[in-house]
Amino acid sequence: MKRTITHLADGRELIYFDRRDDADHSAIDQRDLPPRPLASELRYDPLMDEWVAVARHRQTRTHLPSADECPLCPAKPWSEIPSQYDVAVFENRFPSFSFDLGEYEQVGGLSQVRPGVGRCEVVCFTSDHNASFGSLSDDQVGLVMEAWTDRTAELSSLPGVEQVFCFENRGPEIGITLPHPHGQIYAYPYVTPRTKQMLGAAARHTGGNLFADVLSAERGGPRVVAANEHWTAFVPAAARYPFEVHLYPHRQVPDIPALSSEERAAFAPLYTSVLRRLDGLFGVAMPYISAWHQAPVSFGRDLAYLHLQLFSIRRAPNKLKYLAGSESAMGGFVNDILPEEAARMLRDAQITS
Missing domain, CATH: 3.30.428.10 (HIT-like)
Known part of the structure; x- marks a missing residue:
């Protein structure tokens, strides 16, 4: 390069x-x-x-x-x-x-x-x-x-x-x-509010790393969308958005620079396949936000666990999920699609070329 x-x-x-x-x-x-x-x-x-x-x-x-x-x-x-x-x-x-x-x-x-x-x-x-x-x-x-x-x-x-x-x-x-x-x-x-909230939850968690325990509970379960040797993509059990997928490396690292060359190589085919599944759901280009959650610079790096959050506000071919009163004013999310059903739909979706 x-x-x-x-x-x-x-x-x-x-x-x-x-x-x-x-x-x-x-x-x-x-x-x-x-x-x-x-x-x-x-x-x-x-x-x-x-x-x-x-x-x-x-x-x-x-x-x-x-x-x-x-x-x-x-x-x-x-x-x-x-x-x-x-x-x-x-x-x-x-x-x-x-x-x-x-x-x-x-x-x-x-x-x-x-x-x-x-x-x-x-x-x-x-x-x-x-x-x-x-x-x-x-x-x-x-x-x-x-x-x-x-x-x-x-x-x-x-x-x-x-x-x-x-x-x-x-x-x-x-x-x-x-x-x-x-x-x-x-x-x-x-440090952003979401990161502070997640690290606070991780600090209160007992028995191991919270993120690793979440990944362990999801691997092989009904909400997995795709996986390979180094990564698992799954719909979280409490997904906030109609179609939301989290991609975790199987090894805890704080940020992207800490990934090995093998982990970086394995990320590409898995991630692009999930993106193409999103586009294949309804036959339209899905709107989405793709967000890397990395550790802060100066604290919480032992608790943090690099992962990517991918989510779309489209809930049907001609319908969007608007963040209206409960979500925008109170931060109380109401999802329109059962996470297990969203995972099944994504697994079954035609992967666009």
């Missing part, structure tokens, strides 16, 4: 990951770009004990451009990526967190305000605008994993970063703003 670092017209970092050592990335970004926005402000919610980022500049981000104007297609006058690529990673032009600090005034009351220090990156999985992650070859998925590994390690070392989150949003129903196959990486200046 060849790794090449360059910069865009406004100074943002762009990193190419290529299979070929002779890949040429001498092309220069010649756009006339505005100055980079200042970092968001973080506001503390004392009732929820959570931080909320306020990033006003994100209101102006690019929204669903035509394929002819896609900024993630390479070597176009408007492109974020000036040369052809296998996989490319660059700093988000409209970041939720960054190191370009401004002045931050306190708002009074019981809240606090601090800079939204961190970094947000875009990961382009392929230069093919019409592809999807599920259509990628095993080699291409492996290259994406190399990028995730590289970025997780590097972002974890940045000052002020407490957690690194790799994820993909797919489909207009999910709220994507760019249809080109890509994901994102957030380097948070705090």
Whole structure:
């Protein structure tokens, strides 16, 4: 693998990951770009004990451009990526967190305000605008994993970063703003609420590692969708979404860089088969969120267990699961599909090509 670092017209970092050592990335970004926005402000919610980022500049981000104007297609006058690529990673032009600090005034009351220090990156999985992650070859998925590994390690070392989150949003129903196959990486200046909650549950669990015990209970059971020597994909017993699959390595590791080469190689065919099963359920491109749960940078690494959460809000060919009153206001999920039935449907689904 060849790794090449360059910069865009406004100074943002762009990193190419290529299979070929002779890949040429001498092309220069010649756009006339505005100055980079200042970092968001973080506001503390004392009732929820959570931080909320306020990033006003994100209101102006690019929204669903035509394929002819896609900024993630390479070597176009408007492109974020000036040369052809296998996989490319660059700093988000409209970041939720960054190191370009401004002045931050306190708002009074019981809240606090601090800079939204961190970094947000875009990961382009392929230069093919019409592809999807599920259509990628095993080699291409492996290259994406190399990028995730590289970025997780590097972002974890940045000052002020407490957690690194790799994820993909797919489909207009999910709220994507760019249809080109890509994901994102957030380097948070705090540990996210979901991670704190899971680690708290793991700390209270007795008799072994909570995540390992969940995996052990699921392996070979009725909710398994697919498995191989190193990974198991299963619908959790208390799935919140109509179609939700968790992918666990059979060995406890804290993050993607800790996976062995064998585990990384085994991930690709299993994961893409699950994605194609999702698309085969109703014969439509399923909207989904794919989220890597990694250990925080500085604590809980002995309790954490790397896993991927994949879920869709589509519950039928022409119906979506909206997070309405109970889910959005109270955090009380109501699922429309029995998890065992969802697992059976996914096992029986035609795997799209």
